[in-house]
Structure formats: structure tokens, C-alpha cells
Amino acid sequence: MILFLVTTWPTVMSHEGPLCKAINTVSKMKAEGEVLDYLTVYLHWDRTPSGDLNKMVTSTLKALLEDGDLTFQKHDRYGDDLCPRAWEYIFTVDLLCAHLGWKWTLENIIGKELWPVMNAWVTQPRHQQTPVRDVCVAAVLRLIGRLGQLGIKEKLCEFLQNVSKPINLFAKHGIAEGVPWEVQLSAVYAIYDLAPISPKDALDSLASWRGDTTRPVPPAVTSCITQIGSLCRQIKL
Secondary structure, X not given: OHHHHHHHHHHHHOOXXXXXXXXXXXXXXXXXXXXXXXXXXXXXXXXXXXXXXXXXXXXXXXXXXXXXXOOEEEEOXXXXXXXXXXXXXXXXXXXXXXXXXXXXXXXXXXXXXXHHHHHHHHHOOOOOOOOOOHHHHHHHHHXXXXXXXXXXXXXXXXXXXXXXXXXXXXXXXXXXXXXXXXXXXXXXXXXXXXXXXXXXXXXXXHHHHHHHOOOOOOHHHHHXXXXXXXXXXXXXX
């Protein structure tokens, strides 16, 4: 294991992307004993100060919202997906928040950072891409879904109702409100990520959305609805 770390990680950590920096910072905080000693030598941790996770999260979110190169891209299974660069931002914030904990994430990231972005996008004209671009709000939706899973894993679902309900409604009324298709799909996948909080509400929302749409539904959406339906049946048993 140590041989793998010291021969492979220097190559991985040499990249300057936000995800590699986050992996480096969290690994430095979690490593102990002999592993810490070896990695300190081979990754030169003794020469660099520990990163501030709070600042790393906020700077990553800022970069996501300001990155003009983010795009949607076609995907055989998911329909219209986010580009790899957008996913790198999402995975970075997800990793850092996993280390900081769900309650901190709910209060400081979802409550103070992500909901204001959603509110700003909802109130701007649909054809307008300022202050929030469609691809950015789609990335925020996918990020909320992933962050919500932190609360599910920590069995703190009582704090998640206020996260899942607005997204259920957002998707349910998305077609009537003229929400772009790509953003609708991101909401659908976020609902799937949050479905364990209230499977029936998630299923009702997706069934309503699917019944209203006139567009072909990607295979991943059908799979999501099937899995949530199965979860609902298990709960009834």
C-alpha cells in the first residue's frame, strides 16, 4: 500500500486542478503514523502549509460560477450531462464538505451559498444568462444532490426535508415554467440522489414531470424512476 502511495501519488498530486489540491489537503489532514511520515517526505508536505478547507470550498464555488468554459455535453445514458470540468468542481466541493461534515455543509454551503444561486437564477428571465448561467445552475443542482447524500449517510434526514422539497417542486413545475431541458435533467438526477429522504415524494415528482414532458427521456431517468419505485415498495413491505 505504501509503495503504491509513494510511487503513484506524486504524479497525481502534481496536477494543479482543484480536485487534486483538495485530495492533497484532505489526505494530509487524515494521514497518520507511518503513512503520514512517508507521504510527508515524498509529497513534500513539510514545505507547504495546510490548506484552509472553508476557503477552498468557497473559492471552488466561485470558480464554478465564473468559469465561462463550462458547457453541457451529450451523453448516451444521461441525455445532456455536464462537462468534465464542471464535474471536477462538484467532486472537489463534495470531497471537502465530506471532511467538514453535514451540519456545517447544510448551514454554510447549501444555505448560504447554493440556495442564493438557485434563487438568483429562478428570478432572472429564462433567456438571460446573467447573473447565473444555465450550466452553472445545473451544476449547483447536481452538487446539492451529492451533498445531500452526506446527510443521508450520517442518518440526519430530518435536516434534509428543506433541501429535497424545493427541488421536487422545481422539477415538477419545470416544464410549465420554461426551465431549459438540461436544467430539468439535472433536477431529476438531484431528486434521485435525495430520494432516500422521502421516496414517495420523489417518485410523485418524477412521475408528474415524466407525464408532462414530450421529449424522449434518457435511459438513466427511466432507471432512476424504477429504482425509486422499488425503494417505495420495499418500505411498504
